[in-house]
Each structure stands twice: as C-alpha cells, then as structure tokens.
Amino acid sequence: MEEESGLSDVLPRDLASLFSDTYTEESHYQFCGQQLRITQLYGARLGVAAPVWDAALNLCSFFEEQKLNFKGKKIIELGAGTGIVGILLSLLGGDVTLTDLPHTLPQIEKNVSANILAGCPPNVCALSWGFDQVNFPQDYDFVIGADIVYLKETYDLLLCTLQHLCGPSTTMFLSSKMRAEHGTVDFFQHVLPKHFNVDLQWRNVEDNINIYKVTQFQN
Known part of the structure; x- marks a missing residue:
C-alpha cells in the first residue's frame, strides 16, 4: 500500500489495532x-x-480465470505491499518491477527471495507517487495495482503517476475495495474516466471488490 497515514480512517478499530x-x-x-x-x-x-x-487475492484469481499471457511482458506494480501479485506475474514469465514506498521494500525483497528461486527475479524499487514516476519508462505492457485507492489525499498523485506510466499500448488492471466513504467509488466512477477508458471487469459482491481495466483514450 502506498501510505501509512490515515490507517484508522481506512480500517475499523478492531482491525487497526492489529498493527499495534x-x-x-x-x-x-x-x-x-x-x-x-x-x-x-x-x-x-x-x-x-x-x-x-x-x-x-481477487486480482490473482482474476488473472487465473482470464488465463492472461504475461510471458515476456513488461509489468510494473504500484503499492506492491507484500508483492504477491507481482511475484505471481513474475512466476508466469513477466518482466516485473515491484514498487512501493522505501520502508516497505525489505518485506517485498524477502518475499521475492522466498518465491523466485530460479530465473530473473523482479526488480524492487521505491516509487513515491507524483514524484518518482519520471524515473520510470513509459513502455509497460501492464500496470498493476491492488487496493491502492483508499486515501483521498493521494489520488491526484496516483493519477499523475498513472498518466506517466500508461502508454498507448499499456493495459492497467486496478483492483480495489470500493470504499464510498473514502472517495474510492468517486475515483473510479468520475475522476479516472476523465483521463482514461475505464471498464469494470470483475465484481466480488460479497467482499465489495471491483477490478477495472484501464487504458488510454484512442484518437
């Protein structure tokens, strides 16, 4: 995830205490x-x-169901957290870069080492939205993000980063818990569609999780 601040606003109190x-x-x-x-x-x-x-986990299940081909594809994950999604795509043959804030990278690196025992492991890099994206190329086949839309104060920074990373041939898959009270619904239904094509691909009603396919507007 991309930010620690606002934890008590994102999680119920009983879950927020988990991190104490x-x-x-x-x-x-x-x-x-x-x-x-x-x-x-x-x-x-x-x-x-x-x-x-x-x-x-829903995003991993979606990729499994869709049987998408990631072999040889250039992929970047934003707010990777544990790195589970990007690690899966690396095992499926993707050329993966896992990104998050600097203090999270040791956890990602530990999980990469535990799961990628042969071949080329993913790159693990710090990326602060709205600032560091200029250090990354614009030729990714896929941009991936799971539950990275939950703090309103980060949305403009995230949008700036997505605009840089998403080229004409890029497909973005964003999986999110739809927290209306934190602006998540508004981001996907009103903010993001002003800048990209946004198509709902998967809906888990029980968990209130959506997966969106996001691409550049075509002239």
Missing part, C-alpha cells in the same frame, strides 16, 4: 498453478503495507 503489535505471519497461496509463500511483517512501521489484502 509487531509479529510475522507466513501464508501460503496457490494461483495459476504456482505456489506462493508470503511473509507479512505486521507492525506500526509497515501499517497497511503488511497484510495480503483481499483485493490482491
């Missing part, structure tokens, strides 16, 4: 025939970057 203690939890997942071992470093330092969020 520091502990490590290892979870196992299987998607697209790949076994994933993901360590979550809970504690105040990582905050919302620590857990594997349902939006990330």
Whole structure:
C-alpha cells in the first residue's frame, strides 16, 4: 500500500489495532498453478503495507480465470505491499518491477527471495507517487495495482503517476475495495474516466471488490 497515514480512517478499530503489535505471519497461496509463500511483517512501521489484502487475492484469481499471457511482458506494480501479485506475474514469465514506498521494500525483497528461486527475479524499487514516476519508462505492457485507492489525499498523485506510466499500448488492471466513504467509488466512477477508458471487469459482491481495466483514450 502506498501510505501509512490515515490507517484508522481506512480500517475499523478492531482491525487497526492489529498493527499495534509487531509479529510475522507466513501464508501460503496457490494461483495459476504456482505456489506462493508470503511473509507479512505486521507492525506500526509497515501499517497497511503488511497484510495480503483481499483485493490482491481477487486480482490473482482474476488473472487465473482470464488465463492472461504475461510471458515476456513488461509489468510494473504500484503499492506492491507484500508483492504477491507481482511475484505471481513474475512466476508466469513477466518482466516485473515491484514498487512501493522505501520502508516497505525489505518485506517485498524477502518475499521475492522466498518465491523466485530460479530465473530473473523482479526488480524492487521505491516509487513515491507524483514524484518518482519520471524515473520510470513509459513502455509497460501492464500496470498493476491492488487496493491502492483508499486515501483521498493521494489520488491526484496516483493519477499523475498513472498518466506517466500508461502508454498507448499499456493495459492497467486496478483492483480495489470500493470504499464510498473514502472517495474510492468517486475515483473510479468520475475522476479516472476523465483521463482514461475505464471498464469494470470483475465484481466480488460479497467482499465489495471491483477490478477495472484501464487504458488510454484512442484518437
């Protein structure tokens, strides 16, 4: 996730208290025939970057169902958190760059090391939205993000980053818990469509999670 601030606004109090203690939890997942071992470093330092969020698991399930071909594709993930989605795409043959704020990178690197045992591992880089995107190219095949739309004060910065990273041939997949009270619904229904084609691809009604396909307007 991209920001620690506003944690108590994003999570119910009983879940927010989860980050008051520091502990490590290892979870196992299987998607697209790949076994994933993901360590979550809970504690105040990582905050919302620590857990594997349902939006990330839904995105992995979506990719499994759609049988998308990521082999040889150039991919960047924003707000990678644990790195689970990008690690999966790397195992599926993608040329992946995992990004998040600097303090989250050790967790991502640990999970990359635990899961990518051969071949070329993903790049792990710091990217602060609205500032660092100019250091990244504009020729990605895919831009990926799971539950990165939840703090209103970051939305303009995220939009600036998406505009830089999304080229004419780029497809973005953004998975999000639809938190109307935090502007998430407004971002996808009103803000993002002013700048991109936005198509709803997947809807998990029970968990209130949407997955959107986002592309540049074509002349």
